[in-house]
């Protein structure tokens with residue numbers, strides 16, 4: 584019987600800026616290697632806060648997974664000490680926690696559900712996932728949506744963007760009168776800008792090109808500014824949200840250290856890898872927060888969400904058993920499908936022979952013979968096939984093995 588496996592490195596055990604090292608850049612290549620290493624199916628889920636692998640295999644060989652993951656990332660096998668694992672019910676529960684937003688840094692955030700959907704879509708595209716993981720992920724995504732709708736978790740549009748804006752409000756007096764800047768025009772910058780606009784703040788937006796900043800502001804609000812102008816006069820901005828994928832420090836130490844007067848500047852670096860030089864935190868009058876620190880602050884502000892989360896755990900527990908049963912039931916599908924295929928082949932062959940023997944059978948007679956042969960076979964085969972499925976659902980693998988022997992099927 585095959586098992587569902589999960590191996591993950593997440594913000595829970597590893598600082599966010601270290602996660603980058605575990606990311607798998609070339610998914611196609613990674614999928615090929617994991618398949619070759621013995622996973623029958625696999626799905627990679629990567630977000631800013633996690634790198635995860637879901638797999639299906641006949642046994643839980645985590646050292647094999649680490650070996651392949653090391654090959655893909657160039658890391659030493661010893662670097663995987665913080666890897667968490669879980670199989671079957673645990674792996675399914677974790678996936679449901681994930682899609683419900685319970686395992687997120689900002690509990691209940693909405694992006695993760697979309698990210699999980701994208702992950703399974705790209706695994707399907709790459710031919711890496713199959714019947715089991717496709718079924719599991721599709722159903723998990725539906726459960727995630729339902730949980731959010733029923734509980735209202737995430738209803739207020741909570742995101743890393745809105746949490747960052749809330750943190751700025753908590754830390755800066757009279758934010759409305761301050762110079763607020765957003766650097767970046769991507770997904771996270773959009774979340775920040777939407778949240779700022781919703782709360783009535785004015786802000787500037789910098790992008791590598793002014794046109795992109797202008798198009799962004801047209802869509803979500805704010806005033807576009809030239810990136811060079813921003814860095815030349817960084818002191819104008821009391822609060823900056825930095826959300827880019829720049830592979831270097833976009834806001835360098837000198838850009839801030841050389842400012843003549845700083846009175847209460849706050850910089851929130853939402854980027855991973857970081858886009859703001861951490862040494863800036865040592866400059867008097869500057870408060871720099873990175874994604875890890877934002878996560879910690881968020882956790883402290885999450886009491887009411889935690890209560891909701893507890894209620895959701897109950898719903899998830901019920902879903903875990905149902906999904907586990909579905910996974911087990913799928914074990915019988917190849918045998919059942921193959922048996923029905925063989926039966927159908929025999930039926931079609933015998934029907935053709937009979938029609939030929941009748942000679943000039945009119946279409947009505949042929950249809951009656953066809954319907955009858957189908958009805959007889961379905962009447963005989965349905966009950967044993969359903970019993971095989973049911974046995975498989977209950978984990979009664981002996982029945983499956985005996986059935987395979989009876990029907991001459993190689994499992």
Ligand SMILES: NC(=O)c1ccc[n+]([C@@H]2O[C@H](COP(=O)([O-])OP(=O)(O)OC[C@H]3O[C@@H](n4cnc5c(N)ncnc54)[C@H](OP(=O)(O)O)[C@@H]3O)[C@@H](O)[C@H]2O)c1
Nearest residue numbers: 631694767768769770771790791826827828829853854855
């Ligand atoms: N998505 C999430 O759920 C999430 C959550 C937490 C943190 N993060 C982190 O937030 C950051 C942004 O993520 P995202 O999802 O918003 O990415 P995204 O949608 O791909 O947007 C990336 C932005 O980075 C800017 N950019 C890219 N290369 C740049 C460079 N060399 N110099 C300056 N700007 C550059 C681009 O702006 P222009 O092309 O307009 O200049 C673009 O707007 C990432 O570091 C990510 O790890 C994401």
